[in-house]
Amino acid sequence: MALTEAILNLVQAMALGTAVALVVALVGISIWFIRGYVNDNKKKQHSNDLPNLPEVPGWPVIGNLLQLKEKKPHKTFSKWAEIYGPVYSIKTGANTVVVLNSNDVVKEAMVTRFSSISTRKLTKALKILTFDKCMVATSDYDEFHKTVKRNILTTILGPNAQKRHRGHRDILIENTSEYLHAHVKNCPLEAVKFRTICESELFGLALKEALGKVVESIYVEGLGITLSREEIFKVLVIDPMAGAIDVDWRDFFPFLRWIPNRGFEIKIEQMDLRRQAVMKALMSKQRQRIASGEEVDCYLDYLLSEAKTLSEKQIRMLLWEVIIESSDTTLVTTEWAMYELAKDPMRQDRLYQEIKSVCGSNRITEENLSQLPYLSAVFHETLRNHTPVPLVPLRYVHQDTQLGGYYIPAGSEIAINIYGCNMDKKLWENPEDWNPERFLDGKYDQMELHKTMAFGGGKRVCAGALQAMLISCTAIGRLVQEFEWRLRDGEEENVDNLLLTTHKLHPMEAILKPRN
Template sequence: MQLAQPTHSSRPSTFPLNFLRKSMAPLSQILQDFQAMPFAFPAAIAALSLLFLFSVKSFVFTKKNAFSKLPSVPVVPGLPLVGNLLQLKEKKPYKTFTRWAEEYGPIYSIKTGASTMVVLNSTDVAKEAMVTRYPSMSTKKLSNALKILTYDKCMVAISDYNDFHKMIKRYILTNVLGANAQKRHRSHRDTMRDNVASRLHAHVKNSPQEAINFRKIFESELFGISLKQAIGKNIEDGIYVEELGTTLSRDEIFKVLVLDIMEGAIEVDWRDFFPYLRWVPNKTIENKIQRLYHRRKAVMNALIKEQKKRIASGEELNCYIDYLLSEAKTLTPEQIVMLLWETIIETADTTLVTTEWAMYELAKDQKRQDRLFEEIQNVCGTNKINEEHLSQMPYLGAVFHETLRKHSPAPIVPLRYVHEDTQLGGYYVPAGTEIAINIYGCNMDKNQWESPEEWKPERFLEPKYDPIDLYKTMAFGAGKRVCAGSLQAMLIACTTIGRLVQEFEWNLRDGEEENVDTVGLTTHKLHPMHAILKPRN
């Protein structure tokens, strides 16, 4: 397309060039040029605007074209329309993803109905996505179930990276999970360890030959910590929930707030894979998720109502609800419900997963259990292990990190959405792609880990690992979205593991070694670990 030539002087058409040449000239000279050319200024603006738009268009095209020249991500063969869905029979397909990585490489593409998903299975390419290419894929892509259960991403762990995320992450670090907050909550953790040890000793005294359900005890005490941090108090006698018209026991509250939600979060709604069919009803799933959402909200409202009465009476506690009601004036009641609930579920679940798997591995491996006990004896002597001892116990730290590696609590990061063309692992990834980061696959990568299927804490004693680095594996993520609760997880899990080994010899009951299946959104052990305990002298 040719532009019409001006009928007046040709000077305006050469003005932009002359103007740019004189851009360093004195201001008076430039003003004289403007006065001499009454039509020059609008012409200059128009010309510079066109030049700017052309430059931007050229840059975008060049950028896109540069990415397009990269090879496409390898594709896992699938079927028309459904793609690879029939091959993904698990609700948490991280093991299938890991098997495919051995055949198609650490990065590959699959079709999940109408969507294209790129799966990342190595630490290097996962970190590239989480750090280097993060601006291109900072948006979360949630299932219908997760969208409802998270109140459309109203959680630190799930929200998109924006001003709201930065604000609520600041809140939770300030009052609950940051280093100073953890010092203020220290007494809760000390009490929890004492309670767990006392209950185990009581069991051994009364039933020395009977295997103990470790989860039942530890889960209850962790739930107590989560409640104290969130609302300031434990709940021993249950609570009346007005919206449900009944009184729920402590165990029932735990089920509503933790167990039911973790199960509901992995419910598969086939409409997630075919968005153009969302108008088709799926009442079974819809009703189940809505029921879980409303029951949780009802229980949280009841808990909050009780604490508002306490606050109104003048009683103040070091807890999250007091902080939010005082400092977070812009939050809605629904957002406060979600943020309080997030601290409960994340404290009560993922730390349990890691600690139970660590005790399972130690009970199965007497040689490594003895090595850990010897380290504890050398550091603590006759004193009980506490958090100040952790920096002097490299093997205990290695047990913690190796458990995170082999039994990744969150094996797949919630999907991310690529909102502009980018590249990963040297491949072109177009906008509109979904990204699945397979943490389990990263931590089982044979190119990075020797015998990854083996639980071998000694690997983390190698000089290449910084003893105080919490991020030796991908379990806590990386970059701007690194897990806010990593410090708390380490403090609770490591000191609990140490205390349990310090006071008891652990042995699995017969047949327990084969009990390795998982369930729920995290890698929860399908069946609680049962162990035979013998008190140490």
């Protein structure tokens, strides 16, 4: 447990340190209590007629950390919302965190009160992995954020860019279909591991969009080795995803940052060095292509020609962001959708009949999506029930504000629990059930992207929402159109998630039967 390790490290540091270490620690804790007392008084003085923010009871000094030890805080937050309401505060060591668990309050935070809480609060690991907020998703809302978001929308993710990159998505769908048909032909009784195929194809698409080319292997000078495509994927996607949810206990106790935690620091720094070395090698390779006169419509070419104010490292980070984000969240949604359909033959058949009535004997394409309301419902219900990003990176309140009718003092942190919003029993009937029909009641336009809070909202709405919908919906439709899906025996029980994420802990395995 991260907290247990933290306490052991703290005890060891004090046992091995001098009396000065003990004094400094005690002074730090005293300062923390004094600040907490001052903040409490400030809250009382400024709340006026606003009710006090509900607080989840916790322990002295460590606050509610012990209650979050299972590393699925989004689920714990949702349980607390049933007791304390949709807005409440917790203590994570020295930090006060205001947790939001309902659509209305989250929309208020993302839109109405955005100017007061637009600053990001990152953990030590995320600061290193994002080059101190040098990404669209994690940067503060400032001129840098506006510029790089405009760049990525112009080049890759905006509507016009999506039209230009249509061929990449079509190839992804065709490759996936061909692989599955070959698998069924050669091993008809063997379960297929869908994630392996989808993951590889999404990574290939991400490389094309970012760098203009799928790279099968590359020599990395900074590491002195040649890496295969699978090894590149591990360095650029799998390892950073694991690192992003790693915990440095000092994030919870800023006044004790002087205590070393070298094991954690070395692990994250090594992860960053490997990633940077691979990105340098990939960019160097594509610069050779550019020097030869070959032009490609990709993010790297655009940044090198248009984004003259960006540093070399900033460009590397922005390219890496495209690669990791395009390779991950769309996979989560598509895999869970196929899992739910594979265990529910009636709903799978309903979707197949809808596709058949619209497309006939023709293969489903993106042009058909607006005519397929049930497919849209399957996509949005999967986003709601298996939210790809259950917790938004913490935001920092830099000026006094209010949310949900409560006074929120400057210095607080805001945790937006998207999972909690999508499991709110006041908004969703039987929210734990996967029920696409809930989106067919006429409440929403069929092509409305933001039926749930999965893509966020306001000025920081997810830039990749359109691409995610196009890829996932077309893939789901095509897979159901061409195959009957049935879960491998025992697979229905594999519903656990991977730690902080909603990644399926056990990759889905299904038996496929080609349709006539």
